[in-house]
Amino acid sequence: MAPDPRLIELFSYYREGEMHGAGLLLRLIKMMEDDGDAQIKLTLHMAEEANHAWLWTKRIADLGGTPVQVSTGYQTRIGRRTIPRGVIDLLALTIIVEERSVARYKEHASRKDVDPETKEVLDKVTGDEVWHMSWIRGKLDEIAAAQNKTEYAAEMVEKYREVDREVYGELRAMEVAAYGGTPP
Ligand SMILES: [Fe+2]
Numbered sequence: 001m002a003p004d005p006r007l008i009e010l011f012s013y014y015r016e017g018e019m020h021g022a023g024l025l026l027r028l029i030k031m032m033e034d035d036g037d038a039q040i041k042l043t044l045h046m047a048e049e050a051n052h053a054w055l056w057t058k059r060i061a062d063l064g065g066t067p068v069q070v071s072t073g074y075q076t077r078i079g080r081r082t083i084p085r086g087v088i089d090l091l092a093l094t095i096i097v098e099e100r101s102v103a104r105y106k107e108h109a110s111r112k113d114v115d116p117e118t119k120e121v122l123d124k125v126t127g128d129e130v131w132h133m134s135w136i137r138g139k140l141d142e143i144a145a146a147q148n149k150t151e152y153a154a155e156m157v158e159k160y161r162e163v164d165r166e167v168y169g170e171l172r173a174m175e176v177a178a179y180g181g182t183p184p
């Protein structure tokens with residue numbers, strides 16, 4: 001039986017988001033070369049985001065599909081609206097992106113019709129995202145305090161939260177239009 005194209009598309013969006021997340025971490029690794037503690041955590045964090053992309057890819061392959069191209073996914077839309085310039089900007093953006101992925105994965109996991117294999121992936125990635133959010137938040141606070149930019153950091157978090165709301169609103173509207181309110 002051919003896999004449900006809606007599921008393949010949905011998991012391709014998740015895969016795309018995770019890959020962009022790994023790319024964001026790679027940028028941070030290059031910008032934070034003088035912070036040994038951050039280098040260790042960023043590398044593990046990046047490896048986990050790459051693994052999340054793999055888990056969604058594997059889910060797609062296990063269903064008998066291949067990933068579909070996602071040209072304007074979540075992070076591409078974020079990137080069109082804002083250009084984070086420094087470490088504080090990027091850390092703030094990372095927190096927001098992580099919060100969104102946790103919220104989305106939890107919402108998906110709570111649906112009644114989720115198959116056990118998909119539920120397993122959702123639970124695994126959600127578990128990792130919780131650690132991601134907390135250590136990035138700690139690092140943002142630490143750097144902002146050291147640079148006397150606590151207020152700026154808070155503003156950046158708020159700014160990205162606003163951008164995220166717009167972007168997720170767009171994607172959600174597309175999803176509802178395509179699937180009639182109950183996405184797969
Ligand atoms: Fe992730």
Ligand SMILES: [Fe+2]
Pocket residue numbers: 021049098128129132
């Ligand atoms: Fe994450």
